[in-house]
Amino acid sequence: MPPVLYDHQFRINRIFFPGVERGFTIGQPLSMAWAFPAHGGLRLQQEANRFLQQLQQEGVLDDLVDRHFGHDDYLEYVGARVFIAHLHERLPDYTALFREAARNTGFDWKLLAALGYQESHWDPEATSPTGVRGLMMLTLPTAGEMGVDDRLDPAQSIDGGSRYLRHVKDRLPDSIQGEDRLFMAMAAYNVGLGHLYDARRITEQLDGDPDRWEDVREALPLLQKREWHSQTRHGYARGGEPVIYVRNIRRYYEILTYVDRSQQQYLQLNDLNGEAVDDDGLLFEIVPPIR
Secondary structure: OOOOOOOHHHHHHHHOOOOOOOOOOOOOOOOOOOOOOOOOHHHHHEEEEEEEEHHHHHHHHHHHHHHHHHHOOOOHHHOOHHHHHHHHHHHHHHHHHHHHHHHOOOOOHHHHHHHHHHHOOOOOOOOOOOEOOOOOOOOHHHHHHHHOOOOOOOHHHHHHHHHHHHHHHOOOOOOOOHHHHHHHHHHHHHHHHHHHHHHHHHHOOOOOOOOOOOHHHHHHHHHOOOHHHHOOOOOOOOOOOHHHHHHHHHHHHHHHHHHHHHHHHHHHHHHHOOOOOHHHHHOOOOOOOOO
């Protein structure tokens, strides 16, 4: 019998298994529901309803849905099959460099790898028509600022790009916290801090919260429209690009996290069974745990 999944589970997991296709639909769409003890009275149910209503009124519920499911419908744009192939064929050559850069900057190495893939598909010789070059696609001024002499050197590019992301993140206002701060730093890596600040000002004009990525990402594409960018300090920008940029990096990061977690579970299982593991068959370098 073929496996049966809820629709939201299928949509999330298809990115990890790009060859999987939807077979058939069983019945009509159903809503998700919570189950409560039959003989426990109504108090727990009433408290749960109050809890959910409060989350909905405060906008927290919509934020959670967007944060966890808001980018799962961009599978085809992301190009899952190509990414999985490059994950096997290219990433192992640079894993150690991403890990070292992560130790130096405090980022998750898988996030840096995801950003590197979005920039160049892990191609150390990548060059764009605008002059950005290398695995992390550094501009000449950024490379000079980060002390990168050779943008086509993978080690220098990964180190310089990672330090630049940290530099950008540290320059953001303290009022931007958590994942919002990370997402805005990634957007600024792509479009520049000045244009990000312009988008935050537009967000305020639209009565949005300039410290929330969900609001700022709605304002960024407006930088392409004359009636908006004419009012800004830094002018025109292709503001739709950083929105897609951040969305893609989040998806790549999810895949890398899934693969890394699966590998660790595989290692633990083999360790419990007393079986030796062939390091060459694994996607990532095995490193000792941090104590």
